Amino acid sequence: MNRKTGLIQWFSGFLPVFLFIVSWEIVGRFNLFPGQFFFPPFSAVVKEGYHLLTNGVLGKNFASSLIRVLIGLFCGSVAGIFVGVIMGWKDMVNKALSPIISLLYPIPALGWLPLLMLWIGINEMLPIIIIFICSFFPVVYNTFTGIRNVDKKYIYAAETLGASNMTILFKVIIPLALPNIFTGLKLEAGMSWRVLIAAEMVAIPTGIGALMIQAESLVRVDIIMVCLIILSIMCLIFERIFALAEKHMVGRWSSHA
């Protein structure tokens, strides 16, 4: 790809975003939407975002949300991968856990909220556990599928080469299941932010979700829009982080496996 083609591609990707922002600015500035307070122009949203950043409100709430997502997602993913691997590896564990997982998996993470509010109360653990639940089940499912889908021929080959069960698991099966595991992780990376915002809006007094609900009560559409932009960017960044990790770890061979 030469420099000119690269520039054209970049510009054609940027153009729709640019047009969207310009349209937004025009609609907001010329009051084309009923009620100026309900549709501030893009420049007003940016200005408010800058204001929230400098007075520390955005930073404080964002940090709360980020820490909750990081802890919940990390614990949910690690536990999900662990359980998924054991279920995929050992038939007996699969038979024991599969009915429970099948029963609990369809329940939306937010469906647990009222129960958890009663069980653990409204504190920092609540959003972390909601995110844990949100990421745990899909990661279990994807990891299990990945482990089970590893072609038996690789296991036979490793066995004839004298590998122990642990070597086969860690050097053959898990690496070959990574594409599936990453599919689960990428999905849940964005989903955990969405679930967190909903939980904070309903039950937690701090975080981006709580900031949105406070803004709603004050009819501050500009603040809500700042929060939505941050949410969108964070979902995108988290998904990209896992996509990059996947590319780094399995990109060299996965599409040909």
Place this chain on the structure above:
Amino acid sequence: MPEIRLVKVSKHICYELDLTIQNGEKFVIIGPTGSGKTTILNVIAGVTDYKGNVYIDDQCVDRLSPGKRGVGYLFQGLALFPHLTVFENIAFGLKAKGMEEGAIRERVFSLMEMMHIKHLSDRYPHMLSGGEKKRVALTRSLAPSPQILLLDEPTSSLDHQTAKYLRNELIGLLQKLKITTVYVTHDLREAEEIADRIALLSHGKIEQISTPKDLFFNPQKESVSRFTGMPNIIECTQSRVITSGLVEVVSDEMTMILPYDGGNIKKIAIPPEDIYISDVKPPGPALNRFMGKVEEITRDNSMVRVKLSIGTKTLLAELSKGAFDEMTIEKGKEVYVVIKMRRLRYVE
């Protein structure tokens, strides 16, 4: 190198199979798709459960894991680990056995040099051609110095030239290693080139075990001669070397000149598709040309089989339907019979 013995082994299509593969032997299992060839390899390697017993050098290995049976296995699908480089693939078995890093490097590089794949060391399997993948998989199976080598259709899915090249290299390698080898193929010619003995397998049963020559010249069952495609076996009453590379053989009424660089020929096997028949006199010299009488004509979808008598001998010729329809041949008619010399097989 060990002897392998299968006693009343049952798995999938194979039922109570008995088989002994001798020490250092190159043993080829041949048979149509689904006849149970790969199942036998899997049983010997221990990668599948089975009924019956497997002995390696008189030691029952039924309870031994595949890694402890001293077996190197080249799988039909190769099973190269896609996430490991060529070097890592070959080193896998050595690492599993706990060899030191330095010794692993030395062993892997010396094997890669022997197999002419040193330049592929850092590549991943998807970056290799079909032939290169086969070499890497073979090298990997040889790396832990197995006592038994199991090869499942090692030249399948390769183009003709590459397959031929690999086969020749394999023959040289097996002669050098003197390792007990069980080689599965469905290609008769390949089996003949490689085998000390051949087992013909059909529907999980061994139809015949013999040397390649005996398989063609002394088929013990109708099914064997059908599989080898050699129903035309001619006993030679006289044979003399005319010049170096040419032999004249006489079999009752038939006298043939054949390209052969050995001693006296006792038997000839002629593939039916190498017997050419014509209702008009073919051009050229009358070498290996005879007059024959059509005894029987049978047809299937694409082929026509013509049973011919030449004096007291009966031969079976196989023609394509198109070629047959261009001629007017019917039962009882006299026709010209030409024997092509390309693919004859001989017994001295």
